[in-house]
Amino acid sequence: MQPSGNLHIGNYLGALKNWVAIQHDYEAIFCIVDLHAVTEYQDPAELRSKIRELAALYLAAGIDSKVTTVMVQSAVPAHAELAWMLTCVTPFGWLGRMTQFKVKSADKETVLDGLFQYPVLMAADILLYQAAVVPVGDDQTQHVELTRDIAQRFNSLYGETFVVPETSLPMVGARIMGLDDPTRKMSKSATGAGHAIALLDSPEVIRKKIMRATTDSAPGVDFAVLSPGVENLLSIHQAFTGWSSEQMRAHFAGMRYGDLKKQVAEATVAGLDPLQRRYQEIVSEPGYVERILREGAARVEPVADATVELVKRRMGLFTAS
Numbered sequence: 514m515q516p517s518g519n520l521h522i523g524n525y526l527g528a529l530k531n532w533v534a535i536q537h538d539y540e541a542i543f544c545i546v547d548l549h550a551v552t553e554y555q556d557p558a559e560l561r562s563k564i565r566e567l568a569a570l571y572l573a574a575g576i577d578s579k580v581t582t583v584m585v586q587s588a589v590p591a592h593a594e595l596a597w598m599l600t601c602v603t604p605f606g607w608l609g610r611m612t613q614f615k616v617k618s619a620d621k622e623t624v625l626d627g628l629f630q631y632p633v634l635m636a637a638d639i640l641l642y643q644a645a646v647v648p649v650g651d652d653q654t655q656h657v658e659l660t661r662d663i664a665q666r667f668n669s670l671y672g673e674t675f676v677v678p679e680t681s682l683p684m685v686g687a688r689i690m691g692l693d694d695p696t697r698k699m700s701k702s703a704t705g706a707g708h709a710i711a712l713l714d715s716p717e718v719i720r721k722k723i724m725r726a727t728t729d730s731a732p733g734v735d736f737a738v739l740s741p742g743v744e745n746l747l748s749i750h751q752a753f754t755g756w757s758s759e760q761m762r763a764h765f766a767g768m769r770y771g772d773l774k775k776q777v778a779e780a781t782v783a784g785l786d787p788l789q790r791r792y793q794e795i796v797s798e799p800g801y802v803e804r805i806l807r808e809g810a811a812r813v814e815p816v817a818d819a820t821v822e823l824v825k826r827r828m829g830l831f832t833a834s
Contacts, residue, residue: 518701523689533575552627584809591817687752753784
């Protein structure tokens with residue numbers, strides 16, 4: 514994840530909670546992609562603060578640094594070095610077809626080259642560690658497909674070098690939409706104050722945001738004709754409580770929206786309480802987060818450096834050994 518904006522319940526329920534569930538099944542690396550963040554201008558002091566905050570939220574959510582690696586992208590120079598070498602084998606047209614680039618550049622007067630090259634850096638993040646599977650959502654599937662294409666092209670040009678990763682590790686997390694516009698996925702970059710519930714929002718703020726969430730003009734919950742806003746609120750409640758579909762129907766059918774929102778708010782407050790408590794413990798311990806990030810970088814750097822060395826030899830570049 515990028516250390517920009519505020520991590521919200523969509524990030525948590527849609528991805529982070531799932532990462533926690535699968536971390537013991539794989540040799541996992543959870544990266545904070547700060548080089549990706551600077552494809553748009555970031556205030557330096559705020560970026561440094563957000564890196565620490567995101568790392569603490571990873572840990573507070575349940576990522577176990579004893580069995581996985583939590584690290585910052587820029588702390589391992591091999592990410593940027595491999596990205597350049599992969600850029601040199603990636604056709605311009607492949608990048609021009611990326612949907613996210615088209616969307617993000619559409620309303621900009623000036624489009625920075627970093628935004629265009631973003632998917633190649635993501636490919637480097639994956640291929641650097643010879644990753645077999647990548648736990649991403651649907652919105653990143655095209656980028657992982659590009660990673661596969663880049664790996665296969667490099668292998669065909671220079672010989673077998675990279676593991677070609679699986680398109681994605683199926684995600685089982687909930688898809689959470691914006692509270693103000695339930696037809697669009699909840700986003701860290703959205704500017705509306707009532708759009709997203711941040712993981713560090715206070716209970717009072719959470720309640721206020723949910724009580725203002727978009728629903729429809731019907732008097733109460735009708736499972737036969739759920740509007741996007743009502744369906745989104747029900748999804749949030751179900752994701753935090755783990756209730757079955759049968760339980761949801763039995764409990765909420767016919768309920769007035771004011772009562773629905775109150776119950777969704779309380780489920781959200783209760784669901785985030787352990788994470789918020791753990792977060793406060795983590796950030797109150799001087800140097801703890803920084804130590805975890807240093808250890809994480811040290812753990813993966815030999816693997817990353819070995820891959821870069823192999824790529825250099827394959828391409829005929831100078832190597833010290």
